[in-house]
Amino acid sequence: MLMINLTYSQAIESAVDLKMKTRLQQIQEDLYAKKGAGSDFLGWLDWPSSLPDDFLSKIEDTAKAIRDKADVLVVIGIGGSYLGSKAVLSALSSYFPKDEQLEVLFAGHQVSGEYLKQLLEHLEGKEVVVNVISKSGKTTEPAIAFRFLRDYMEKRYGDGAAERIIVTTDAEKGALRQLAETKGYERFIVPDDVGGRYSVFTAVGLLPIAAAGHSIRKLLDGAKEAETTYREAGPDNNPAMQYAAIRHHLYVQGYTTEVNAIFEPKLSFVQEWWKQLFGESEGKEGKGIFPASVVFTTDLHSLGQFIQDGQRNLFETFLLVKEAQQDLEIFETPEDGDELNYIAGLSLQEFNHIAHKGTSNAHLSGGVPQLSLTVDRIDESQIGHLLYFYMLSCAYSAYLLGINPFDQPGVEEYKNNIFKLLKKPGF
């Protein structure tokens, strides 16, 4: 059975000791018995294995219809309604997309007037479909963006706009649910028992991913593989538990910041998704490890200095890819002015593997504990596996801290403050 390959520096081998194993086993028992804090939000836990085939077919049909009628899909959402599909799309898409491919753009994930205005201009002359994602339909940022985009679509397509707007929202209630019914928009559901940052395998993430032409069945196969594997395995051979245990061990020792490091820039939005997952799940009650990210080797010429020699409160987790999907081989030049001929024949992926080893050794000798998580390659199945792995490991990690992994009480604080300043009725 495939697992994420977790390795770690010698000094932290003791993290998964007998006491820790007992705690992990208890959490595992409670988690699958749905007895822990926040257990109303455990819908994601067996989601990959419970998805009915007709649900996937409906997503695939809608995705095909989007591709047939649109050049651009505008996805409106924020937080988990944005980062899940963005992470998967960035990982799986080409760095330089071809003109004939569906362009997936995001809106409502921030409130820049300049961005939104230029986005609307960019849509001119292109066929457009909009997928608006909001459980309540009242979250301010996507609601603002959707006002502008609905207006744009109705002015441009008239009654035909209704066939070009798809909502992903609550099954029963809410402003978007109601609007969809009135207008006859196609609807998908945000489940009640899956929080935003755990929603990538629901319609929230799947529809944009499928629309872009990626296989959501393979994505879910990967997730299902992870679901089964890590459900069965105990602390001795369960990387999802071990990653959580080592993080916790380091946290207790005073390491306040985890730096997630990649060598393949396509994974940078997986890092952003990971930051939301762990930051929002654990950053409560004055606790939690601050999640930060770097893209190597770029940032070896930036934050690399700090990681090597700066304040010693960091540990580093590499997210590595064994095989590149595409690669190039370094070749000889006659003059060799840049002194690279000695590595002629090496591929860039091989260079990155060596760069990882060299960097890890250097940072370890600088007092930075090292972990690595390795996937075989970047494809739907491996990304599905990886994201499920992270979600599960995050639950273990938060429970080790004694924190409910599934709420976000601090997010309300800023919202209430803004509503007060805006003089929203009732605030």
Next chain:
Amino acid sequence: MLMINLTYSQAIESAVDLKMKTRLQQIQEDLYAKKGAGSDFLGWLDWPSSLPDDFLSKIEDTAKAIRDKADVLVVIGIGGSYLGSKAVLSALSSYFPKDEQLEVLFAGHQVSGEYLKQLLEHLEGKEVVVNVISKSGKTTEPAIAFRFLRDYMEKRYGDGAAERIIVTTDAEKGALRQLAETKGYERFIVPDDVGGRYSVFTAVGLLPIAAAGHSIRKLLDGAKEAETTYREAGPDNNPAMQYAAIRHHLYVQGYTTEVNAIFEPKLSFVQEWWKQLFGESEGKEGKGIFPASVVFTTDLHSLGQFIQDGQRNLFETFLLVKEAQQDLEIFETPEDGDELNYIAGLSLQEFNHIAHKGTSNAHLSGGVPQLSLTVDRIDESQIGHLLYFYMLSCAYSAYLLGINPFDQPGVEEYKNNIFKLLKKPGF
């Protein structure tokens, strides 16, 4: 005289006390007398005011020639040879560039084979110019990328390639210097007394910025304004000193991480540039504040929870923009299902100002000290002012820590490790 507007929460007003003022004055004296640690690398300090007009004209002429003959400019560089121009270009360019504009792409800032292969494919059918930036010509990442791009250009353009390759390198020595002479490439100079992260106002940053059609004269006018203003002002009315002093005050109190927060996503590479500047300047001898960044309101639905309620070792610095270049106004809808009619008439920029206030209050009440730096708008002059402000403030900040702001000894460590693993002759 225009200054960056710095504000901060009450609790840290005491940061700039009499003792601190004396230290700042001493640093100021030493800095401008070029007596501090690393003073061989102070070329940037009076750079904006000392640039001869013919230097700027040469850059502008070359920039125009690039626009005349190219659809794409590929800039090859890493660290400071990448982040300075990338930061300015992202801040000043449209979110959705028009087809007729010069496309500026980067290479050699990482070693992804997939990226480089797809970049080369992307160049097909487009007219190309390459600007390779490397002081020694031997830095591995840009050297690898330039091997591939030079080969591509020579195969495609034959002898004409020489007119389409521009090198920015050492004035006297090095592999690129020599190659440029042999091949007849146009040359620009990386000065000896300006380190990579301080090089944005040299040819390193200016050529790509000018090529994209932005006014480097306005950029430098802004930098010159900052140079003059902060050189004269003392601790009581010098935000460059005050920002450094408050950071230091918080660092001494145990705040280990600074979160730079923006509401205009175009500034996200200014944040990356800032991270290199401060991280690489201060992260030494086990010291330094870890520089992290968030884009609001996106990340209020991500790291926002952690900032509000997580481990209390953070402070937050907002980088704010007073006036938007382009804006939209929220309008009424008849059904008001999303309950936004109460803010009809508000512009998105006004919304962001209120979001800043609400967020800042919320995070302050959560125990996160707050600072803000405000520029009037995002244009060449203000960005020039801002980047100079940061460079100068970083020098003060590092000197307060007792650190040389201008070296990066830790970067060598990973390089040496990689060379050993690659069995580079002599390592």
